[in-house]
Amino acid sequence: MSEKEKKQSMEQKAKLEQAMLRLGLLQRKCREAKLPVLITFDGYDAAGKGLQINRLIQAFDPRGFDVYTGDRDGEEELLRPFLWRFAVKAPAAGRIVIFDTSWYRKVQMDRFDKKAGKKELKNAFADILAFEKQLTDGGVVLVKLFLTISEKEQRKRFKALEASKETAWRVSENDWKRNEQYEKYEKINQKMREQTDRPYAPWTVVDAEKKNEAALKIMNTVADAMEAALAAEAPAAQLFDGPVPPDRYQKGILAKADLSLSLPQKEYKDRLDALQKKLALLHSELYRLRIPVVLGFEGWDAAGKGGAIRRLTSHLDPRGYKVCPTASPNDEERAHHYLWRFWNNIPKAGHIAIFDRTWYGRVMVERIEGFCTETEWRRAYQEINEMEQHLVNAGAVVLKFWLHIDKDEQERRFNDRLKNPDKQWKITDEDWRNREKWDRYEEAVNEMLEKTSTKAAPWVLVEGNSKYYARVKVLETVVDALEKRIKQKEAKNG
Amino acid sequence: MSEKEKKQSMEQKAKLEQAMLRLGLLQRKCREAKLPVLITFDGYDAAGKGLQINRLIQAFDPRGFDVYTGDRDGEEELLRPFLWRFAVKAPAAGRIVIFDTSWYRKVQMDRFDKKAGKKELKNAFADILAFEKQLTDGGVVLVKLFLTISEKEQRKRFKALEASKETAWRVSENDWKRNEQYEKYEKINQKMREQTDRPYAPWTVVDAEKKNEAALKIMNTVADAMEAALAAEAPAAQLFDGPVPPDRYQKGILAKADLSLSLPQKEYKDRLDALQKKLALLHSELYRLRIPVVLGFEGWDAAGKGGAIRRLTSHLDPRGYKVCPTASPNDEERAHHYLWRFWNNIPKAGHIAIFDRTWYGRVMVERIEGFCTETEWRRAYQEINEMEQHLVNAGAVVLKFWLHIDKDEQERRFNDRLKNPDKQWKITDEDWRNREKWDRYEEAVNEMLEKTSTKAAPWVLVEGNSKYYARVKVLETVVDALEKRIKQKEAKNG
Numbered sequence: 001m002s003e004k005e006k007k008q009s010m011e012q013k014a015k016l017e018q019a020m021l022r023l024g025l026l027q028r029k030c031r032e033a034k035l036p037v038l039i040t041f042d043g044y045d046a047a048g049k050g051l052q053i054n055r056l057i058q059a060f061d062p063r064g065f066d067v068y069t070g071d072r073d074g075e076e077e078l079l080r081p082f083l084w085r086f087a088v089k090a091p092a093a094g095r096i097v098i099f100d101t102s103w104y105r106k107v108q109m110d111r112f113d114k115k116a117g118k119k120e121l122k123n124a125f126a127d128i129l130a131f132e133k134q135l136t137d138g139g140v141v142l143v144k145l146f147l148t149i150s151e152k153e154q155r156k157r158f159k160a161l162e163a164s165k166e167t168a169w170r171v172s173e174n175d176w177k178r179n180e181q182y183e184k185y186e187k188i189n190q191k192m193r194e195q196t197d198r199p200y201a202p203w204t205v206v207d208a209e210k211k212n213e214a215a216l217k218i219m220n221t222v223a224d225a226m227e228a229a230l231a232a233e234a235p236a237a238q239l240f241d242g243p244v245p246p247d248r249y250q251k252g253i254l255a256k257a258d259l260s261l262s263l264p265q266k267e268y269k270d271r272l273d274a275l276q277k278k279l280a281l282l283h284s285e286l287y288r289l290r291i292p293v294v295l296g297f298e299g300w301d302a303a304g305k306g307g308a309i310r311r312l313t314s315h316l317d318p319r320g321y322k323v324c325p326t327a328s329p330n331d332e333e334r335a336h337h338y339l340w341r342f343w344n345n346i347p348k349a350g351h352i353a354i355f356d357r358t359w360y361g362r363v364m365v366e367r368i369e370g371f372c373t374e375t376e377w378r379r380a381y382q383e384i385n386e387m388e389q390h391l392v393n394a395g396a397v398v399l400k401f402w403l404h405i406d407k408d409e410q411e412r413r414f415n416d417r418l419k420n421p422d423k424q425w426k427i428t429d430e431d432w433r434n435r436e437k438w439d440r441y442e443e444a445v446n447e448m449l450e451k452t453s454t455k456a457a458p459w460v461l462v463e464g465n466s467k468y469y470a471r472v473k474v475l476e477t478v479v480d481a482l483e484k485r486i487k488q489k490e491a492k493n494g
Numbered sequence: 495m496s497e498k499e500k501k502q503s504m505e506q507k508a509k510l511e512q513a514m515l516r517l518g519l520l521q522r523k524c525r526e527a528k529l530p531v532l533i534t535f536d537g538y539d540a541a542g543k544g545l546q547i548n549r550l551i552q553a554f555d556p557r558g559f560d561v562y563t564g565d566r567d568g569e570e571e572l573l574r575p576f577l578w579r580f581a582v583k584a585p586a587a588g589r590i591v592i593f594d595t596s597w598y599r600k601v602q603m604d605r606f607d608k609k610a611g612k613k614e615l616k617n618a619f620a621d622i623l624a625f626e627k628q629l630t631d632g633g634v635v636l637v638k639l640f641l642t643i644s645e646k647e648q649r650k651r652f653k654a655l656e657a658s659k660e661t662a663w664r665v666s667e668n669d670w671k672r673n674e675q676y677e678k679y680e681k682i683n684q685k686m687r688e689q690t691d692r693p694y695a696p697w698t699v700v701d702a703e704k705k706n707e708a709a710l711k712i713m714n715t716v717a718d719a720m721e722a723a724l725a726a727e728a729p730a731a732q733l734f735d736g737p738v739p740p741d742r743y744q745k746g747i748l749a750k751a752d753l754s755l756s757l758p759q760k761e762y763k764d765r766l767d768a769l770q771k772k773l774a775l776l777h778s779e780l781y782r783l784r785i786p787v788v789l790g791f792e793g794w795d796a797a798g799k800g801g802a803i804r805r806l807t808s809h810l811d812p813r814g815y816k817v818c819p820t821a822s823p824n825d826e827e828r829a830h831h832y833l834w835r836f837w838n839n840i841p842k843a844g845h846i847a848i849f850d851r852t853w854y855g856r857v858m859v860e861r862i863e864g865f866c867t868e869t870e871w872r873r874a875y876q877e878i879n880e881m882e883q884h885l886v887n888a889g890a891v892v893l894k895f896w897l898h899i900d901k902d903e904q905e906r907r908f909n910d911r912l913k914n915p916d917k918q919w920k921i922t923d924e925d926w927r928n929r930e931k932w933d934r935y936e937e938a939v940n941e942m943l944e945k946t947s948t949k950a951a952p953w954v955l956v957e958g959n960s961k962y963y964a965r966v967k968v969l970e971t972v973v974d975a976l977e978k979r980i981k982q983k984e985a986k987n988g
Contacts, residue, residue, distance in 0.1 A: 021916060024916075025916075028919060050811040050812055050813055051811075053812045054807070054808070054809075054810060054811065054812045057812060058804060058807075058808060062803075062817040062818075062819050062850060063819040063821060067812045067813075067816070069812065069813035070813075074569050074570060075568050075569040075570075076568060076569075076570070098812075100812065100813060164775075166775045166778040166779055166782070167775075167778050169782055170778075281658075281660045281661075284660040284661050284664075285660055288660070288663055309556075310552060313548070313552075314548070314552060315548075316548060317544040317545075317548065318544055318547045318548045318551060318561045318563065318592075318594065319544055319561075319563035319564075319594060322561070323556040324556075325555075325556050325557040327557060330825070330826075331824070331825060332824075332826065356556060422515060422518075422519075425522060
């Protein structure tokens with residue numbers, strides 16, 4: 001080493017040490033400010049992602065970060081939408097999450113291997129962009145790194161790995177294939193970055209041939225992003241607590257529901273019985289054809305959600321369905337994006353998830369009680385539509401039920417519950433308080449039904465003053481939708 | 495149906511309804527009393543486990559239970575000890591967990607298929623018994639159900655399933671094989687129940703040919719167990735807060751450590767460098783041979799745990815290791831068995847988990863601060879040995895390090911931290927308070943080292959007044975243990 005090189009090396013070492021101290025300090029600041037940080041590493045095989053991640057994490061307190069690795073989906077993940085494994089691992093407030101290869105990896109592999117067509121690709125990029133927007137809108141500091149090395153360097157590294165018994169297994173046939181078609185793969189990567197570079201989620205390309213230089217660039221990129229986010233921290237969000245301005249949602253879809261619809265007991269029993277048996281058979285078919293099903297239930301207190309769900313599930317095999325009740329979020333849930341806890345219950349392909357109250361809490365109770373800002377709930381309509389679209393893109397049947405009763409019927413049911421010792425526990429002071437906000441809820445529900453009933457994931461308004469009628473309508477709707485999808489899928493499978 | 499049959503059927507229906515009401519009420523009581531309930535369903539194929547579980551859960555509020563199904567381990571689970579997937583899903587305080595086939599299933603399958611030898615079987619039953627004892631000692635209400643049907647009835651049900659397109663796929667070749675060798679399988683099951691029937695974890699055999707009778711028996715068994723546990727609820731546990739009686743652990747292993755051991759800087763650097771490079775290669779070998787590694791670090795505050803761990807990991811591939819720091823338990827952790835949160839970080843085969851503070855908190859800080867009862871921490875020595883033995887039975891390398899410094903050295907380091915602005919955050923009032931309890935900690939540590947240093951999972955006392963010496967000793971010990979295990983495994987693989 002010449003004197004000059006020695007000096008350069010010393011300088012670089014000092015810079016690296018400084019960058020690490022800076023990162024340690026910023027980690028503590030982000031923890032205090034409750035900022036979640038998400039760092040993704042993508043790039044060429046043998047570019048040294050593992051090594052660079054290890055250097056980066058040496059700067060952090062291990063109590064504050066998680067590293068998730070793996071460039072392919074596991075068994076559990078293959079059965080869910082491709083963004084699922086990232087969504088459920090997104091960082092909580094104040095924590096850092098590092099992904100060794102991100103949501104881009106699978107898309108790029110499928111593209112290189114020509115497994116994904118134009119339509120799949122378009123859907124995947126749209127899903128990714130919506131996901132990144134949701135994360136960053138939710139306050140996540142997102143750093144996307146892309147590590148590059150030249151074709152020649154890659155070949156050299158593959159050969160070095162192959163030369164040693166302990167590391168030879170790391171180089172796969174596919175790795176060599178991508179090296180041989182380096183230019184083609186490079187083009188795919190460039191295009192991908194162009195299509196997904198956004199101000200809120202920019203790409204940083206890192207030349208990873210020289211390890212120390214790359215490490216310094218990575219550390220500084222991460223530190224800059226954390227610092228910028230800390231500086232930009234908005235003043236305490238303004239909660240929405242004023243009166244709802246009178247607008248066109250006061251009289252909407254709900255007012256038009258025909259609540260006189262009913263069903264005599266005999267007919268109810270016969271039809272219910274037939275529908276339940278049919279549903280049990282369809283459930284087997286769903287499993288066989290690997291179709292995931294998401295059913296959301298919303299409605300007034302005492303509108304009969306629980307009863308409808310029990311009729312829906314009473315003949316199902318518990319191995320294939322799950323009822324997911326939604327209560328107030330716990331601490332861990334509160335520390336994440338509001339959609340996170342629902343991502344955690346997204347069913348595997350072939351399974352049914354039934355949500356007793358749903359992510360629509362954002363635009364109902366959270367809106368009305370001021371648990372989120374107006375900006376946040378207004379943004380939620382689109383976010384929810386995007387999430388449901390992603391589920392449908394992954395092959396899911398998505399249905400949402402609004403169980404509707406009128407105010408008099410609710411009062412009758414509340415009083416019934418009070419009189420029945422086995423049901424008293426079902427009624428709380430909060431139910432009575434919510435009742436007083438009926439008009440504001442009605443307005444919010446009207447707006448929600450209008451803005452989030454999509455072709456992919458429609459709302460079904462269930463006239464619920466007659467429990468018999470409501471239960472049969474729910475079951476019938478589910479049976480029809482499943483039959484339709486099963487036929488489609490069988491036709492597609494040929 | 496004769497008049498008599500009609501009457502019987504009516505009576506049965508009334509009994510079932512009553513049992514369901516009773517279960518609903520007991521669920522609410524167990525939630526209030528924070529009792530966790532674990533119900534397992536095992537038994538013959540086509541005995542109707544799914545149907546019976548579905549009937550049982552109709553009685554429960556869905557906010558309070560989870561059903562876990564699957565009679566085989568998934569990808570993630572195959573790479574971990576066979577009790578892992580059950581340990582991490584054990585119920586939190588006040589919740590009900592239902593397993594559709596339990597920890598017995600795999601053992602029984604392996605036995606039927608002659609995959610497990612005598613020794614494996616003996617280990618498996620010992621592991622299971624220890625696990626059930628730990629659960630129930632920890633307050634879990636454990637109900638083990640075994641559903642039986644006759645050979646003839648099973649054949650009938652298989653044929654019925656096969657007759658319909660929607661359900662034919664449910665009957666596998668192995669199912670038929672077990673039906674053909676019904677007697678052999680029955681004997682295995684009987685023996686299994688005999689060997690694992692304990693007062694704290696009794697088996698209940700349910701004749702499942704008649705569905706309503708079986709449902710009633712299951713519901714009443716579960717309800718009786720819940721009721722008995724509620725009745726037996728001990729008065730508030732007596733916390734241990736008296737002075738520690740002088741005993742033989744006051745002067746023990748720690749006093750014998752030679753804290754003058756040290757290493758000059760030059761030798762430290764050379765040996766550290768060589769060891770780190772060697773460890774990186776061994777890490778690849780571990781992965782290739784699918785050997786899991788569990789390293790636990792305990793020691794006095796400022797003894798250098800963090801520094802030793804950083805030297806250990808600095809050359810490792812982050813895809814293959816994880817540092818798991820142990821802070822005060824959060825709400826979810828507090829609602830589970832004290833070992834639960836460590837089960838959640840048990841590494842996959844081929845991966846290294848490094849615990850910065852460990853499950854030994856139970857017999858140190860929890861003992862000394864009175865966070866658990868004396869009965870609980872005294873029981874913990876055996877529980878911990880059993881858990882570690884289970885890991886070793888599953889092929890893991892388990893090492894525990896006690897980083898030891900004397901009281902003067904600790905004071906020097908505390909003062910150093912106070913003076914260094916980059917390190918001030920590392921020192922808290924609690925550190926000073928713990929220091930005042932040095933003698934009580936020393937006693938607890940001596941007892942712990944003596945009672946939990948086993949052949950399978952030894953403690954390594956690291957003389958830590960010299961950081962250089964300590965780091966090299968840690969790395970050397972890890973490298974030696976890994977080399978030894980790798981050789982063993984390669985010899986075994988042939």
